[in-house]
Amino acid sequence: MDIPRLAPNKQKKRIVQGSIAAGAILLLTILLSSLKPAAPTVDSPWVDSVRRGTMVREVRGPGTLVPERIRFISALASARVERVPAQPGQTVTPGTVLLELSNPDVQIQALQAEQQLTAAQAELVSIRTTLRSQKLTQEGTVATTRTDYESAKRQAMVADSLAAHNLVAVNDAALARDKAAELEIRYRVEQQRLALMTETLDSQVAVQATQVERLRAIAAFQQNRVRSLTVRAGEAGQLTELSLQLGQWVTEGTILAKVVQPGKLKAVLHIPETQASGLALGQPASVDTHNGVVPGHVTRIDPAAQEGTVTVEIALDGALPPGARPDISVDGTITIDRLVNVLYVGRPAYGQPNSTIGMFRLVEGGRYAVRVSVEVGRSSVNTIEVLHGLQAGDQVILSDMTRYDNVDRVRVK
DSSP states (O other): OOOOOOOHHHHHHHHHHHHHHHHHHHHHHHHHHHSOOOOOEEOSOOEEEOEEEEEEEEEEEEEEEEESOEEEEEOSSOEEEEEOOOOTTOEEOTTOEEEEEEOHHHHHHHHHHHHHHHHHHHHHHHHHHHHHHHHHHHHHHHHHHHHHHHHHHHHHHHHHHHHHTTSSOHHHHHHHHHHHHHHHHHHHHHHHHHHHHHHHHHHHHHHHHHHHHHHHHHHHHHHHHHHHTEEEOOSSEEEEEOOOOTTOEEOTTOEEEEEEOTTSEEEEEEEEGGGGGGOOTTOEEEEEOSSOEEEEEEEEEOSSOBTTEEEEEEEEOSOOOTTOOTTOEEEEEEEEEEEEEEEEEEOOSSOOSSEEEEEEEEEGGGTEEEEEEEEEEEEOSSEEEEEESOOTTOEEEOSOOGGGTTOSEEEEO
């Protein structure tokens, strides 16, 4: 059987065409593999321009309005609530009765203290009388002894004179002199005894007088506890807390009520500890009460951070807006300092102050953005200082770009 054969020229042509096609495919594959992937698209990013000028450094934090003066009224003795004539929100005066309490034991203790004081006072009177009587008796003894001594001394002189003329026995004269010497010693001893008694009299009275004063203070304290069972406001203001009920038992030291002066408020802000390094007393501040902004200044900075924040107290220098009252939420801004003639831009959603961060700078008329390394310095609430990497007039993306960490160019839409 005959097998048809292709013509030599046609077979060669097909080989050439196949080689050309294979080469084209290979070349196309090489070209496609060398192309860079298309830049990802960023939709409506937050863009800001780099500016040169004065940058105001500020820190911000939430807080509350609190009274400048708060009077806590606590129980001086354990007692039972018998009557509650006042209610929270009521305007009170120093003599306004807030609560009436009762505790018979407190009254008994007051009576016992009074009894002990009366007994000590009686003892003081008795000691004074006894010591005075003893002193008078001793003064009489001294006087009698002095008289006896002077008499014996005269008798001794007479006996010596008579003995010199042999009118009396020598032995009698010697006895008279011995009697005078004895009475001289007794007189001196009685004088010393009187002096000692005089010196110790005041000290003995003083000891008992001190005991009386101590018991008087105890009695006054017990009487004060009795009076405290009728709880009064103590000063003018507004009663803000009083949650006790009739029959409720309160222990000593329990906070019964709180009186504030609503017209004198201050702001207590909680500033993040990462922003608190530049805070100082006297720095200007503004407090937003959500019904108006009130100027103020820093009066106290807590030395320790708690739960990642530093407590700062702001004294309000302006009038409070209507509706401002204790415990409402506020936002405060504190001006730390002003940086003159520096480059700055809006604070990005990523990166930390005094570090080097990657930012996307707009190019080609804002259609694309390329990553640049930017060294930033001090920061504020909304702005940050630019040290290196950008120029005045550059536009950069401030939105969170962490999802594009693996690319250096993005398309802006």
